[in-house]
Amino acid sequence: MNAKLAALMANRRARQIAAVAVFAAVASIPLFGSHFTAFIFTLGVVYGLAAMSLSMLTGWVGQASLGHAAFAGAGAFATAKLQTHGWPFLAIMPVVVGAALLFSLVVGIPALRIRGLQLAVATLAFGYTAERGVFEQMGGGYSNDTVLHRPHAFGVDFLNDKNYYLLCLAIAVVLTALAANLRHRTMGRGMMAVRESETVFSHVGGNVASYKLAGFCISAVYAAIAGVLLGGLIANINKDLFNVQFGFYILAVAIVGGMGSLIGPYIAGIAFAWYPQLFAGVTALQYWTYMIGGLGMVLFVLLLPGGLVAIPKRVAELVHLLKLRMAKAAPDDEADDGEEVEIDLRGTILATPSANGASPATTIRSRAETSLIDADTGTSRRMRERQQLGSGNGGGPLLEVEGVSIAFGGTVALTDVSFTVQRGEVHGLVGPNGAGKSTLFNCVTGIYRPQEGNIFFKGTNLIGLPSYRRARLGIARTFQNINVLPNLTVLENLMVAEQAHWSGNLLRDALGLDAHHLQEKVERAAEANLDFLGLGHLTNTIAGDLSHGTLKLVELARALTSEPEILLLDEPAAGLSMQESERLGEVLRQLRDELHLTVLIVEHDMALVMGNCNRVTVLDYGRVIASGEPDDVRNNPDVIAAYLGTTHEEVLA
């Protein structure tokens, strides 16, 4: 195992070295070519940087923009304007960043209400207005003062194309490195979580709006810097340089390079910069090049999902496919190890002991040790609170639902629902389908806003608070329909829960100065939680590859990682085998008894509910018809009539 790991690491190191070598080789081509080569490469790098800004926006936050040319233009025009006032190039850069931020807020804040292609079109409108309105007002570039002079700094003459190329390359490398760094930090993980599922993100304490806005602003700043560099390359800037078509163009570069990739856009950018030069010497081919370029783009998108950067992956897939074919052709061959492992990975079952073979108890201890602890006391704030308050019944009310009513367009979902969850108890919420259980959960976690009534958590009224604030107060949940982030690994899924604890600083995060120990701790807590639920061996598996039952546990682990005080479980046993739900019951008790967690559980599995809950509340047609200890509820005539007493056949009849 260790040897394997070492080999893997060595392999990775070798690949990194190879990548750096290839990069250095490609990047230095222009230094040996003519200034024209340097010009084209610079153009490619600038296209790449602009496309990378889109790649981040779409690949990370899941937003789309057709109007990024406007930010590029804003940067270039601001620079040219300030240069006429004698500002030195370097002093202008902060202003450019500021201008881009301002612009992006103007678009970003209203655009928070929309997403996907609607946002793309809204940004297109912005791009149009910027081109024809704002830049036009700034002279449109048709006067003598819209010349962007390249910097003359550090004693280097950047009028020399090769020097300018190196400058652009250096800026691009730094910005890309910052982005890459960001990607592996709280901010980057959060962005990707937003892309995958806004609901999940807000329910672990992440502020979706601010992340979307931050993603948009960062990408705008990158685009603006690309605009400045492009302006410096051409010198005379005008609005046509940053028109709507340029926005389309860089989107195409980003798609061809591979959305979400940081390197792909540069490769694609250089390809796009070179393409028009390919036929430069051929007579009367110019309209064929339109067509060939267009067809090429269509074919590329059709045949190469994921763009240029995905080519190795596609090749690997092809090879794998071929291997499978060959394996089929020769059935006597031993099934290779990879296959077995894969089955193992996908078919995890609950009863599997944790990977390191430790008993649940030790795992929990280790979990407690590695939770978000203060280094000195060895306990987290919330753990401490919970321990001080003791466990079991009588810990005082934690969650109080008071007279909550909600209706959707005439259909009443909840009417005057009131009940209290005591600190430290496992509280069951049951009722027939459509009784309003999930609606109630959604009211507690902030997806719905009840028309009447209040919900108190630790004495704070939750009404009006957004989901992420509630999550930060200590409310975590799982979903009836599984809600994981399918394209991220299991560990990354859990790491998102750091949002509940992080209120960080973007710049420090990008530079890697911030939240380092928080990150490590969350990581350790997440691993401990996985071990606790018997998922330790799945840490680096892509969540989308896992089975339904396993994903339910991943969700639970994620909820635990946010270190909640109350855990809302929405039908955790649905789809689990008998054995699995027994194990779930055990987990529930452990959560309560050993972690002192309060649990509110919606479940149809009556054995699970009655066997593990301290108290049970029964909903029917949006009303509370009974509340109390399991035995009392079981014998309540209303409950029997509404739900428990009727057999399945009778209900159907």
Added chain:
Amino acid sequence: MDLKLLFQTILSGLISGSIYGVLGLGFVVTYKATRVLNLAHGGMAMFLAFVALSFLHRHMNYGLAMILTALVAIAMGIATDWLIMRPLRHRPPLDAAVASLGLLLTLQGLAVIIFGAQEKVFPAAVPLRFISVAGFNFSYPQLLGFGCVLVAAVLIGVLFKWTRAGTAIRAYVENPDSARGLGVSPLYVSTIAWSMAALLAALAGVMLAPLTLLDSLRMPLYSVKALVAALLGGLNSLSGALLGGLLLGVTEAYFQGYVHVRDSVNYLPFGLVVVALLFQGFQGSRKMARAA
């Protein structure tokens, strides 16, 4: 304020607006049914107008030329769907958008190769005569253009509301899963939608060409504003796109006439979008929020 002038200004705005609207309808149809942002729509309009023109140049009867163009349009729609959009069905939406961008370039290149780079006069269906009402002149082509938009809007509405294909599309848009359960094939829906979009493109192209001269590069540019118009309707409402187009056209004309701030008219597309977002949100986004 001179009422006559105002009226004339609004009329002029309505003409631009109806063209934004018809182009916008085409965007909405494909977006609604297949979630594809078809950036090639303006290019399809341009190309189909060239096709119509080449029929007309063969001294064909106007009506016949239009019918043949419609057939070509349907073929183009189906081809686009089968060759490009279907394979991209399960891919991120921007992939399809960029593929459509590629299609736009392809069509522009093809148009120049086949029809030449020269701007072309596209004959109007009716001669340039005027009806004068209380001192206002309406030209026949303007009136015909208006008529076409109205007829197209009504036809599309009817198609969506009362025909089997339309019902299928609506059902599919409302709830793809249950529609699939009822036997509505998503492939059927997308084929219908793309041919309908191509037909709308042909209509828009043939309407636009007599007004603007026909050339391969400019016509797709009008679609930027048509897209904005469609967005004002939430990008998935047919009537919204039409109304959005008219709103954009009329406000533009009004700004050109009465707001004497240079280039103020160019702030409109984004301005309207922001206003719509701040005060109401789009139909689609509200729906989305409720569904979440």
Added chain:
Amino acid sequence: MSLVSAACGDDKHSNNAASGLPGQPSQASSAPAAAGTPETPAAATPAAGADSSAGAAAAPQAASGAQTPSAAAAAGNTSSGAKSATAAAAPGAKSAASAGPATGSAKTPGGNAAPGGAAPGAPTPGQPGGAPAAAAGGGGGGATATGVTDTEIKMGMLSELSGPIAVYGQSFPKVAQAFFRERNEAGGIAGRQVKLIVYDDAWDPVRGKAGAKRLVEQDKVFMMCCTQSLNTNAALTPYMDEIKMPYIGVDGLSEEQYNGTWTFPIGTSTAALGELMGTYAYKTIGARKAAIASLTVPGGPQYRDNFKKSFLAAGGQDVYEGDFNTDSPDFSSFIVQARAKGADFITGFLTIVPTIRMEQAAQNQGWKPDKGFGWDTTAYVDKLIEFLGEYSNGTVVQNHMLPYEVDSPGLQEFKKTVGKYYDLKELTYSPWLALTGVAARLTMESIESCGKNLTRDCVREHVENIHDWDTHWGVKLTFHPGPGVAKRSNISSVFMKVIDKKFVPQTGIVEAPSFKKAT
């Protein structure tokens, strides 16, 4: 979207459009050129371009082919050229390898030449034809500058071969090509053939600048000329100053082009055109209230401002500056407003399509301004009449020089020269077509004035001192050294009117007074 690539001027006689010498039976025939002076005083030859790619490329051929007398001649010639290269490197200083021109050029080909024993002697470039030609060519003047060899001068040009005005842009290179070719066939300039390399600029400054870089850095042209691309020339003017390369005969519409010391516009600027139109509209056409549609391309605002100034100064009452938008499918609201303001004259600096659409919009309202329309030069194309028919009658347009309708020596020359190689009917006519021919002539004359000893400085010095140089189209050009107004060689305009669906000149050459040089 500018995904489109460049291409070269096309050419009905030859598919090798990259070379300006189609129909030339290869290089050997350039012998007449070489007939002149067998040796050029080496010391006086500033061989700044000793490192030129042409030299490098030709090296192996020369080395393998010509070891005999020519080798010696070549060696002597170039090595001495190389000596002086460093001193005279200024013009080529920006080019890639020019850091060490002498050694650099000697070494690279030297590798090839070594077996033949002619190591230090860099070959006489451009002599693939073989020994005799090389021998004769050795006296052609040598590589006096980058892009110049004994037998060849590389010339660069950009044109809008694709993009929004490709219809016009595709014709320009043909005209330039025709003038150069005619001269080449007559023996070239001082024994050198002009080789024209054309790239597409797609009416896009990025592509334009890339094209220029390619011409300068990769093809290593001697100079550039004849580009009639408004969008590109603004971006190229500072670049030409930076690399100190003459750029002769550009369109001159936008003000930026007058800022350089190496760029020589020959068309009339929009500022001057606007001023001329303002006066003419008031005094001759009799307009009192004008409406102006301003297009925001380079030069557009200047046309608007100067029109307004001179129109009001002449006594005009009012100028309505309409906001209008070329992306609008319908221009009628501009016309509606112009009517409402009581405009009796509509003008503007527009490209041809908006011009036609503007008149169409008025036509659609069954209205025409009392004093008609008056457009700047760009509208001067037969398209206006073709599209609008009867309605176009009365429309006034401006030209930079005498128009094609007037039988001028320039027109004769144009027909004779261009008609020799191209079908004149296949060209798309615009004022710039004639300007391109003038540009080619001016370029050739400037090169010729330098004789054998061709350098960039020499060409610039010649152009900036020309005085009353006859374009043959009624206008005489005068430049002065230095940037700014000194570069404004043409401030003229000829007004024409559409009468019975034909352009009829209304004036001779008129000049914009406030742009007159203080000579």
